[in-house]
């Protein structure tokens with residue numbers, strides 16, 4: 001069986017900016033609650049964020065949304081700068097973060113062009129009423145640790161173990177495998193799966209949309225050569241030319 005390579009396609013034509021993915025990620029991964037004080041200190045933590053930007057000139061102006069998460073780059077700028085190998089590339093294409101190796105230099109966050117790594121400046125606190133909602137499959141990170149999205153690696157691990165135990169292959173699109181953000185999205189914007197499986201939905205989308213002049217696929221900041229495993233599909237605007245001329 002071919003080695004897995006986990007990847008995601010994000011169709012910007014479907015995203016409504018509802019932020020269900022952000023809440024699902026926060027809940028699944030025990031991400032500290034961003035209260036107003038933290039936010040005002042610019043210490044808010046979100047492993048996936050929805051960036052809003054504007055296109056056009058008033059009055060013909062439109063709000064656009066783009067979900068941004070760790071791009072799991074094949075040539076990740078964060079990896080070579082970690083002095084203790086707390087972040088490294090695993091054999092399934094994931095940019096892994098080993099919490100108990102991290103010594104908090106934050107070189108990785110400074111070297112990430114996507115700004116998707118977050119440092120715990122404080123020990124996280126939850127209201128008493130929410131203590132029991134913490135996910136037991138995910139470490140609660142203490143102060144001084146760098147953290148970020150790993151495509152919900154705990155879900156990938158559990159599904160892989162279960163499939164080995166039962167002698168099955170992992171099913172493409174299995175909700176137990178999908179990261180929390182993918183399951184929560186009401187518009188099917190996010191598609192996750194194995195890019196090495198030619199029959200998976202994600203690889204078929206990536207292949208067809210990255211090809212030729214008519215494809216909508218592109219990599220975020222592709223000119224940097226980071227080779228991300230996340231492929232974005234351009235917004236379709238019926239009032240504008242469907243696809244800009246590629247350079």
Ligand code: SF4
Nearest residue numbers: 015016018019021185
């Ligand atoms: S849940 Fe889906 S539609 Fe809502 S913001 Fe996230 S990606 Fe966009």
